[in-house]
Amino acid sequence: MKSSPETPRRPRLALHKFASCDGCQLSLLSCEDELMAIAGQVEISYFLEATSCIQPGPYEIALVEGSITTPHDKERIQQVRRDAQKVVTIGACATSGGIQSLKNWANHEDFLKCVYARPEFIETLATSTAIADHIPVDFELRGCPINRHQLLEVLVAMINGRMPKIPRHSVCLDCKRRGVVCVEVAQGIPCLGPITQTGCGALCPTYDRGCYGCFGPAAQANCTGLVHTLQDNGATKDTLLPLLRNFNAAAPEFAEQSNALENQEETL
Amino acid sequence: MTQPDSTSSTVAPNEEAQFLPTDRLQLLIDALIADDRVVIGPTIEQQAIVYEEISSVDDLPRGWTDVQSPGNYRLEKRDDDTYFGYVVGPHSWKQFLFPPLTVVATADRESADTKWSMQAPQEDPLRYAFLGVRACELAAIAVQDRVFLQGPYVDPVYRARRDAAFIVAVNCTQAASTCFCTSMNTGPKCKSGFDLALTEIDGGFLIECGSEAGAVILKSLETDDAGSRHHDLAENAQQQAVEQISKTLDTGGIRDLLLGNLEHPQWEEVANRCLSCTNCTMVCPTCFCSTVTDVADLSGDHVDRKRQWDSCFNIDFSYMNGGVVRNNVKSRYRQWLTHKLASWHDQFGESGCVGCGRCLTWCPPGIDLTEEVAAIRLHDLRVPPEGSSS
Numbered sequence: 098m099k100s101s102p103e104t105p106r107r108p109r110l111a112l113h114k115f116a117s118c119d120g121c122q123l124s125l126l127s128c129e130d131e132l133m134a135i136a137g138q139v140e141i142s143y144f145l146e147a148t149s150c151i152q153p154g155p156y157e158i159a160l161v162e163g164s165i166t167t168p169h170d171k172e173r174i175q176q177v178r179r180d181a182q183k184v185v186t187i188g189a190c191a192t193s194g195g196i197q198s199l200k201n202w203a204n205h206e207d208f209l210k211c212v213y214a215r216p217e218f219i220e221t222l223a224t225s226t227a228i229a230d231h232i233p234v235d236f237e238l239r240g241c242p243i244n245r246h247q248l249l250e251v252l253v254a255m256i257n258g259r260m261p262k263i264p265r266h267s268v269c270l271d272c273k274r275r276g277v278v279c280v281e282v283a284q285g286i287p288c289l290g291p292i293t294q295t296g297c298g299a300l301c302p303t304y305d306r307g308c309y310g311c312f313g314p315a316a317q318a319n320c321t322g323l324v325h326t327l328q329d330n331g332a333t334k335d336t337l338l339p340l341l342r343n344f345n346a347a348a349p350e351f352a353e354q355s356n357a358l359e360n361q362e363e364t365l
Numbered sequence: 366m367t368q369p370d371s372t373s374s375t376v377a378p379n380e381e382a383q384f385l386p387t388d389r390l391q392l393l394i395d396a397l398i399a400d401d402r403v404v405i406g407p408t409i410e411q412q413a414i415v416y417e418e419i420s421s422v423d424d425l426p427r428g429w430t431d432v433q434s435p436g437n438y439r440l441e442k443r444d445d446d447t448y449f450g451y452v453v454g455p456h457s458w459k460q461f462l463f464p465p466l467t468v469v470a471t472a473d474r475e476s477a478d479t480k481w482s483m484q485a486p487q488e489d490p491l492r493y494a495f496l497g498v499r500a501c502e503l504a505a506i507a508v509q510d511r512v513f514l515q516g517p518y519v520d521p522v523y524r525a526r527r528d529a530a531f532i533v534a535v536n537c538t539q540a541a542s543t544c545f546c547t548s549m550n551t552g553p554k555c556k557s558g559f560d561l562a563l564t565e566i567d568g569g570f571l572i573e574c575g576s577e578a579g580a581v582i583l584k585s586l587e588t589d590d591a592g593s594r595h596h597d598l599a600e601n602a603q604q605q606a607v608e609q610i611s612k613t614l615d616t617g618g619i620r621d622l623l624l625g626n627l628e629h630p631q632w633e634e635v636a637n638r639c640l641s642c643t644n645c646t647m648v649c650p651t652c653f654c655s656t657v658t659d660v661a662d663l664s665g666d667h668v669d670r671k672r673q674w675d676s677c678f679n680i681d682f683s684y685m686n687g688g689v690v691r692n693n694v695k696s697r698y699r700q701w702l703t704h705k706l707a708s709w710h711d712q713f714g715e716s717g718c719v720g721c722g723r724c725l726t727w728c729p730p731g732i733d734l735t736e737e738v739a740a741i742r743l744h745d746l747r748v749p750p751e752g753s754s755s
Contacts, residue, residue, distance in 0.1 A: 134663040253663060262658065266643065266679040273647030274465040274674050278411035278455050281729050283438045291642035291729055305411060316680040319640045319694060326436065326640075326730040 108157035108256055111143035113177050115163025115170050116197055116225060120242040121188035122146045122162050128245050135249075138256055154180030158255050161234075164190040164197060164225045171222070171231060178232040183255055186228045187248065189241035189344040193313055196241075198225040198347035225347065236261055240296045241311040241344035247296060265316040267291050268308050271299040280307055287332045287340060292318035292350070313345040320354035334358060381580075383588035384595050386569040390448065391422045393533070393561075396585050397494040402531060405461060406496035407451070412440055414454040416461075419496070426451060433541040433722065436731025449497060449565050452541040453721050457650035458495055458502055462526045463509065463674075469522070469657070470670040477665070490525035496533045498559065500552030501544075501721040503534060505650030507558055511713050512653050522672075531578060534559035538602040540609035543722030545735060548614040551719045553606040566598035614720065614735040615742060616706075623707040623738070625747040627699065631740045636695035638730045643676035645724035645732075646701060651717050656682070677701050702734060 112122055126147060128135060135141075142152040159181035165171050178184055189195050200208060201224045209216035228234055238251050238261075247263055254261035268290035272279065280286040280302050288307035290299070296312035314320070320341075327337060341355040385393065397404050398420065406419040407426050414426045428446045431454060432439045443450050472483045498506075506527075513523035537553040546552035555562045560579030563570040571591055574580050646652040656675035661668045675682050677700050683690035691697045709717035718734075725733045 131663055138663060249663065253661065253665075257665075264679075265681055266676075267641070269642040269644050270647065270674075270676060270679060273644065276415070276456060276460060276465075278413040278415060279438075279644065279727055279729070280411070282436060282727050283411065283413045283440075283455070291640040291644075317641065317694060319637075322638050322640050322730055325638075330436075 107138065107140045109142040109152070109155075110139040110252075111154065111156040111159045111177075111181065112141075112146070113143070113159060113161045113163075114145070115161065115174065115191065115228070116166040117163030117188065117190040117195065119146060119162070121191075121240075124187075124243050124245045124248055125160070128249060131249060135252065139252070155182070156180055157182045158252070159184045161186045161191050161228050162188050164194045164227060165222070165231055166197060166225045167221050169220070174228060174231050183235045184228075184232065185236045185238060185251055185255065186234050187238045187240075187243050189239065189311065189313065190225075191228045192237040192239050192348075193227050193345045193351075194225040194347035196344050196346070199342060200225060201347055202342070227347070238263065239294055239312040239345075244296045244298075264295050266295055267315045267318075268293045268295050268297070268299050268302070268312075271295045271297075272302050275299055275303065277302050280305055281327075281330070285330055287327045287330075287336055289323070289340060291315075292320050292323050307340075309343055310340070310351065311344050313348045314350035318350050320350050321357070324354060324358060334361075381574045381583075382591040382596065383572045383574075383583060383586075384569055384591040385563075385572050385586060385588050387448075389587055390570065392586050393582070394420065394422065394496070396582050397496070397531065397533075400492075400494070400531070400582065402492045402494040404494045404496055405458075407449070407454070409440065413438060414440070414451050416454075416456040416458065416495075416497075422448065425449075430539070431541065433543045433726045434731070435543065435725040435733045436729055438726050447538075447565050449535045449563070450539065452537065452539065452544060453499055453502065453723060455648055455723070455727055457648065457721075457723070458498060458506060459509065459650050459652075461491075461493055461495070462506070462530065463513065463520075463523050463653060465674045467522050467672045468669050469672050472668040472670070474666050485521075488525070490529045492529045492531075493526065494531040494533065496535075498532050498534045498555075499537055499721075500534070500555045501546045501549075501719045502650055503532070503555055503558040504546075504549070504551035504719040505721065506532075508651040508713070508715065508717060508719065509653060511715070512651075531582070532559045532561075534562040534575075536562060536564040536599070536603050537606040538565060540606045540611075541722060541726070542611060543725040543733075544610050544720065545612040545614050545722060546720040547607065547610050548612075548616060548735075549716060549718055549720035553610070554603050564599040564602060566595060566602055571595050571599040612722070612735055614718075614738060616716065619716075619738065620707040620710045622742060622745065622747075623703045626741050626745065627703070629741050629744070629746055631737060631744075632695045632699045634740075635698055635732060635737055636693065638732055639678075639694050639698045640729060641678045641680070641694045641697055642729065643678040644727050644729065646676040646678060647674065648723040648727040649705075650721060650723070651705075651719060652676070654682070677704070702737060706734075706738065 186192050205223050251261040281288040286307040289310040290308035293308050293310045294312040294315040341351050407414050408417050408424045409426050425448045427448050428443050430443045431451045432441050470485050472481050474481045513520040534555040559575040562573045574583050654675050655672050657672050659668050659670050678697050705717040
């Protein structure tokens with residue numbers, strides 16, 4: 098490949114935050130060993146958690162953390178899209194609505210009254226929704242929080258104009274690669290591993306905990322099949338409902354299954 | 366086993382068999398370590414009997430057993446203190462001969478203007494000694510030998526580990542409800558493919574020798590000549606395993622049965638239960654699929670070519686230019702079962718299943734491949750051949 102006579106301008110990177118805990122942005126700052134290399138590859142132009150030096154758009158790559166929970170954010174995300182060539186959402190909040198999407202199953206006015214002395218000052222939507230529900234998204238990186246190695250892969254891919262290589266298989270495959278014994282089969286611990294996308298490297302089962310589904314549904318997840326299996330092994334609705342309604346509660350496959358589970362219990 | 370083929374003729378057990386008292390089992394481990402080997406054996410971890418590096422008889426699951434059924438595995442205390450009173454667990458020897466992750470090559474360049482240089486990592490092969498290899502596992506190693514060593518392309522990673530490995534087999538003296546080695550003609554007795562084979566009996570072990578390397582180790586132990594009493598005890602113990610096997614797989618015409626029923630409604634039925642989680646393929650001691658990925662660092666000047674275990678149940682395993690070929694659970698389950706039990710015959714001249722039962726036990730919904738085959742056989746949809754000549 099011939100290098101162009103002029104040094105090409107580095108792609109500009111923006112990082113936008115919506116309703117979230119900041120943990121996914123921190124994953125970028127946690128790339129300590131690679132941070133200088135990243136700074137050499139991209140121009141970090143908008144990243145409030147890292148620097149107050151703000152450069153105006155447009156940007157080549159916008160990373161978006163957090164979900165849409167307010168009328169203001171619903172407008173703001175439109176400008177993020179207009180300002181960016183590629184929009185990559187990062188984390189469970191941005192890709193499925195996050196833990197705060199539990200309010201989708203409740204009356205958010207009740208929450209406001211519980212939390213705020215003057216709830217009338219708070220302007221909020223009734224739901225927490227994924228970024229892709231509002232704008233077209235070029236790539237969704239899952240996880241609560243995201244895996245920084247996967248974030249680097251996404252950045253390298255975006256810089257080089259290719260699709261990121263992010264596996265879509267179950268957590269089980271990584272358990273077996275690590276030699277971790279199945280906690281569901283050997284200990285009867287309810288585990289979402291078979292229906293959850295990999296990304297964590299099977300962290301929880303390695304420490305004798307069931308998978309919490311942090312990376313959302315795996316491709317073509319058979320959620321009904323897993324719920325039947327766990328119920329056959331004695332798991333109750335009290336265990337399974339919070340497991341499905343967790344960091345990725347509003348991911349369509351998990352939401353559909355938790356709703357079915359709720360109805361199943363009512364008809365019994 | 367320096368040569369996989371060299372063990373097909375076993376030493377006649379009655380001439381060579383020795384008796385090793387229980388309190389001298391440590392001598393065997395010591396002898397293997399003294400032979401500069403990494404001894405891998407059964408030990409308890411995460412509520413299961415797994416295979417890991419051991420150095421002492423105290424690492425062994427003495428007095429423990431495993432109770433297995435489809436989708437279920439539990440450790441239980443035995444009422445005796447045998448060392449090998451269990452069946453098979455979630456691990457197999459595959460993970461040592463065909464590691465889950467291997468860097469098969471690396472590539473480097475100084476900068477974007479310079480040429481790439483590629484290297485294949487040259488590793489010192491680990492000298493393993495496997496302690497506690499069951500008959501079905503010996504058969505599984507022989508299946509993988511055919512895959513990795515006896516085709517047109519020899520796998521160097523497998524070759525190095527396999528050549529250096531020393532195998533201490535253990536005859537099963539009990540069976541799990543998931544075992545069906547008798548249907549697959551792979552066990553429960555170890556007949557070949559080992560350096561030494563133990564049968565645990567009252568007071569010690571009957572040791573048979575299967576190779577010259579085995580004879581050298583055996584000679585270094587303080588064994589006694591085995592008497593007819595030892596042989597009788599061993600035979601009874603082995604017979605107990607045979608009698609406990611309750612599961613069967615009818616392999617009659619199985620290749621044509623499965624390949625002739627590709628549109629059977631049973632595939633749809635099993636897809637409702639199958640989680641496509643990959644567990645059956647990962648615990649299977651013969652499944653050998655992998656994926657190779659080039660992983661570049663941020664600079665783009667260093668690339669690791671990584672080979673990892675992969676599975677036909679992973680949706681992206683059948684990804685080709687433009688899309689996924691097996692784009693639903695039904696087609697992925699069918700691919701696995703028909704390969705394992707049918708097209709494996711075309712590819713390697715034998716079945717890919719050794720009847721160890723791991724895919725039943727470690728399948729969370731407990732799908733039993735013997736039942737799936739039986740369901741297809743019960744309603745065979747093949748049109749009877751015209752003239753019924755064959």
